[in-house]
Amino acid sequence: MKERQDAWTEEDDLLLAETILRHVREGSTQLNAFEEVGDKLNRTSAACGFRWNAVVRNNYQKALELARKQRKQRQRSLGKHQQVKKTLLYKPTVPSIKDLGINAIESNKDVTLDQVVSFLQSLQQNTSNIDFLHKENERLRKENEEMSKQNKTFSENISKLQQSSISIQEDYDTLMKIMNRARKLVLIEEEQSPTTAFKMDKNGNLEKMAK
DSSP: OOOOOSOOOHHHHHHHHHHHHHHHHTTOOHHHHHHHHHHHHTOOHHHHHHHIIIIIGGGGHHHHHHHHHHHHHHHHHTTOOSSOOOOOSOOOOOOOTTTTTOOHHHHOOOOOHHHHHHHHHHHHHHHHHHHHHHHHHHHHHHHHHHHHHHHHHHHHHHHHHHHHHHHHHHHHHHHHHHHHHHHHHHHHHHHHSOOOEEEEOTTSOEEEEOO
16 A cells, blocks of 8 residues: 655656656656556655646646657657547556455455455545546646637737738838828929029119029
8 A cells, every 4th residue: 555655855756757758758648657656656646646736847847848749749650640549658556355465265364454454445545546537637628728718819819910910011001102102292393393593683682583
C-alpha cells in the first residue's frame, strides 16, 4: 500500500516532469505518467497528479508545448492526422488477492487481519484513483471549453481589426486623391495667372505696367 508522506525533492519533481513530457511526446497520457511515477516513488497517482498541476507544471509550460508539437509531428509522420488513439507507455500493476498474499482458498491457509486490511486499503486506493481520473477529466473538459471561448473571441477581434484596417486604407487612398487633385489645380492656376510688373513714378508711387 502506497502511504509515503515525505516532502517532494528536486529529483522527484524532475522525474515527474521528465516522465510526463515523455508520455505526452510519445502519444501517451499524463494520467498514465502519474501511474508510472507513483510506482517509482511509492506514491499514489493522485498525489503525483496534484504535485504536477499545483507546482511542477508551471515550470515546464514551454517544454510541455514542445512535447505536444513533437507528438503531432510524430502522428503526421505515421499518417494519422485524425482520431489517433492514445498509446499507454506504462501498465501499472493492479494488486490482486494473490499479490497481497490472500490465497487461503487455494492453499487452505488462514487469512490474517493485516492481509484483509491491506487488501481493503488497496481497493480504496483504486477507488480514489478513479475519482481522481473523473475530476481530472472534468477539469480538462472545462479547460477545453474555456480555450474554445477564448479562440472564438480572438477570431472575432481579428475580424474587426481586419475590417478597421480596410476602412483606414480606403480613407487614406481617398485623402491622397484629394491632395493630388488640389496640387494639380494649384499648378494650373500658377501657369494661367499673368505676371504683373510695377514701376515707380516721379512721386515714388508704384504703378502697374501694361504687359
